[in-house]
Amino acid sequence: MSAISLLTLILAFLMVVVGGRKGITAFLSVVFNFVILFTVVILITGGLPPIWVSFFAGICILGITIYMGNSDEKTSNIAFKATLIVLAVMLLLIIPFDHFAQIKGFASEQSETIEAFDLLIGADFEAILISTTVLSTLGAIAEAAIAVASGLNEVIEQKPGITLPEVFKSGKMIGFQIMGMTFNTLFFGMFGSDLALFILLYKLDADFSYYLNSKIFVKECLAVLFSSVAVILVIWITTYLVGKNLNEHRQKIDN
Amino acid sequence: MQFKLKSMWHVALILLSGVILYFFVSNDEFLYQQPIGKVVAVKEEKPTKTTDVYNNSDETTRQHLTFEILNGKYKGKTVKISNTYSRSGGLDQKFRTGQKVFLDVYKKGNTLEATISDYKRDVYLVMFSWLVVVLLYLTMQFQGLRSLLSVLLNFVIFLFVVQLDVKLNLNNFFWIFAGAAIVFTALSLVLVIGFNWQCLVTFTSIFLGTTIALVIGCLALYATNSKGVHYEALDYATQSPQQLFLAATVIGLLGAVMDAATDIVSTLFEMKRSQPTIAKKQLFKSGQAVGRSIMGPLVNVLLLIFFAETFAMSVLYFRTGNSIPYTFEWTMALGVVQALISGIGIVLTIPIASFLSAQVLGGKRHVSD
Numbered sequence: 339m340s341a342i343s344l345l346t347l348i349l350a351f352l353m354v355v356v357g358g359r360k361g362i363t364a365f366l367s368v369v370f371n372f373v374i375l376f377t378v379v380i381l382i383t384g385g386l387p388p389i390w391v392s393f394f395a396g397i398c399i400l401g402i403t404i405y406m407g408n409s410d411e412k413t414s415n416i417a418f419k420a421t422l423i424v425l426a427v428m429l430l431l432i433i434p435f436d437h438f439a440q441i442k443g444f445a446s447e448q449s450e451t452i453e454a455f456d457l458l459i460g461a462d463f464e465a466i467l468i469s470t471t472v473l474s475t476l477g478a479i480a481e482a483a484i485a486v487a488s489g490l491n492e493v494i495e496q497k498p499g500i501t502l503p504e505v506f507k508s509g510k511m512i513g514f515q516i517m518g519m520t521f522n523t524l525f526f527g528m529f530g531s532d533l534a535l536f537i538l539l540y541k542l543d544a545d546f547s548y549y550l551n552s553k554i555f556v557k558e559c560l561a562v563l564f565s566s567v568a569v570i571l572v573i574w575i576t577t578y579l580v581g582k583n584l585n586e587h588r589q590k591i592d593n
Numbered sequence: 594m595q596f597k598l599k600s601m602w603h604v605a606l607i608l609l610s611g612v613i614l615y616f617f618v619s620n621d622e623f624l625y626q627q628p629i630g631k632v633v634a635v636k637e638e639k640p641t642k643t644t645d646v647y648n649n650s651d652e653t654t655r656q657h658l659t660f661e662i663l664n665g666k667y668k669g670k671t672v673k674i675s676n677t678y679s680r681s682g683g684l685d686q687k688f689r690t691g692q693k694v695f696l697d698v699y700k701k702g703n704t705l706e707a708t709i710s711d712y713k714r715d716v717y718l719v720m721f722s723w724l725v726v727v728l729l730y731l732t733m734q735f736q737g738l739r740s741l742l743s744v745l746l747n748f749v750i751f752l753f754v755v756q757l758d759v760k761l762n763l764n765n766f767f768w769i770f771a772g773a774a775i776v777f778t779a780l781s782l783v784l785v786i787g788f789n790w791q792c793l794v795t796f797t798s799i800f801l802g803t804t805i806a807l808v809i810g811c812l813a814l815y816a817t818n819s820k821g822v823h824y825e826a827l828d829y830a831t832q833s834p835q836q837l838f839l840a841a842t843v844i845g846l847l848g849a850v851m852d853a854a855t856d857i858v859s860t861l862f863e864m865k866r867s868q869p870t871i872a873k874k875q876l877f878k879s880g881q882a883v884g885r886s887i888m889g890p891l892v893n894v895l896l897l898i899f900f901a902e903t904f905a906m907s908v909l910y911f912r913t914g915n916s917i918p919y920t921f922e923w924t925m926a927l928g929v930v931q932a933l934i935s936g937i938g939i940v941l942t943i944p945i946a947s948f949l950s951a952q953v954l955g956g957k958r959h960v961s962d
């Protein structure tokens with residue numbers, strides 16, 4: 339048995355034991371997302387435009403992560419709407435920044451790994467980079483959107499007469515609480531995977547100018563910064579949508 | 594009305610700071626030692642079509658660039674360099690007039706010659722960092738900047754530990770990073786929660802969850818003889834790739850486990866505060882419920898981070914005639930193993946955090962802090 343199959347079995351077993359029926363759904367959502375990501379790579383290899391492929395894949399991933407991870411339909415709907423808006427905004431932000439910063443493809447530090455390859459493969463590495471950046475932020479925004487939406491709904495349920503400014507204030511509070519931790523998750527997740535790179539940089543005696551300008555370092559930093567912006571935006575938009583929803587609901591009752 | 598005026602001032606000041614910063618960073622050549630050249634003229638040759646053995650067609654174009662040097666002792670001089678770029682752009686890039694580039698300049702006889710060393714990217718990095726700080730400030734004023742502080746502090750420690758690792762050059766350097774992981778956890782928790790019982794319970798849950806997940810992961814890798822996993826495929830590895838991979842996994846999994854543990858423990862402590870008579874059993878049950886709802890999204894966060902990073906490499910493998918299993922083993926397997934071990938850590942943390950909180954909070958004890 340391969341190491342990956344064994345680890346997958348262990349994860350599935352633990353998720354079912356700890357989570358019961360919800361654990362099965364959660365495990366399935368991970369499997370579905372994996373299949374989607376794999377399909378994205380195959381489709382991009384096949385020559386379909388990477389940005390469009392990842393845009394549609396992104397919608398599916400958000401849907402799966404939110405609806406399969408959260409059982410309350412009302413909060414799921416709001417979270418899904420908010421993440422879709424953020425997905426579109428992030429695309430508009432990432433496309434020009436990735437283009438101007440020229441961080442596509444591979445860095446010269448990777449040459450050992452890629453020297454066996456002929457790089458003239460007719461793929462659009464800039465578009466591939468954009469899809470990488472967009473897709474890697476989706477998990478974090480889905481999680482943040484669910485947390486804010488369900489947290490706010492709880493607040494509204496406990497205090498039915500709550501005013502809109504109070505809702506926005508609570509959204510800010512909840513957002514602040516989850517933001518610190520989400521930043522940590524992103525930070526450790528991304529820099530953990532770049533550990534080898536950092537050791538290499540130290541061995542190369544990189545100077546400050548290198549950190550501010552080298553392709554690989556700027557690329558990794560921008561990835562973290564993009565995710566941070568996405569998380570902040572999703573907190574704003576989710577809070578706004580919850581407030582708007584509440585307002586519409588109240589007007590309906592009034593009439 | 595007064596509020597509106599005040600916030601307009603705010604917006605104006607923020608925008609002004611952005612403009613000043615942009616102006617400064619776009620003209621910061623004097624800060625660099627290395628010569629920086631600005632493209633002043635571009636002449637392009639006709640593109641050449643290429644086709645490789647796998648029938649991938651591409652296009653390369655040679656361009657003749659004239660640079661004006663902006664700093665250092667050759668300031669004001671111009672140099673000519675030619676550059677070849679491809680349509681796919683795996684390692685090269687197309688230059689346009691106005692772009693700035695770091696140059697290696699040397700004298701050959703009486704003429705100046707130069708090669709391109711790197712593109713100048715600092716403007717984009719600095720401006721985007723500015724955008725993040727502004728957004729954080731707008732969302733929650735100076736409080737928001739505090740959540741950046743813990744990340745920055747951790748980053749500084751991280752760099753320090755990397756330096757320590759390079760200097761000491763130990764055989765078992767994994768333990769340096771394992772130790773660092775404990776420091777990261779303790780520091781982040783004290784900064785976010787403060788030093789109290791809640792912090793202690795969270796810390797213990799994270800420590801146990803991470804350790805057990807790592808032991809399970811290592812046992813599984815050992816039992817299967819790491820079949821299908823190639824540590825050599827780790828990019829940039831300059832030390833034992835297997836240990837490097839484990840160290841990276843510990844740090845990667847820490848964030849997510851921290852997230853899960855904090856969510857559960859803080860919810861349970863909050864519950865105890867609002868309902869002081871709540872039973873141990875109920876606390877454990879509620880902790881499990883919180884855990885169940887965050888487990889799926891959290892595992893997905895890591896899967897997406899680890900998997901999306903391999904896109905460029907996977908496309909390169911596929912396009913150069915490699916099979917799906919081969920490509921998977923050499924480009925994605927390491928990331929998937931990392932995501933799986935992290936997932937195991939997240940799931941294990943749920944009962945551990947619920948149990949520990951229930952034990953500490955259960956009975957008649959009041960939450961004193």
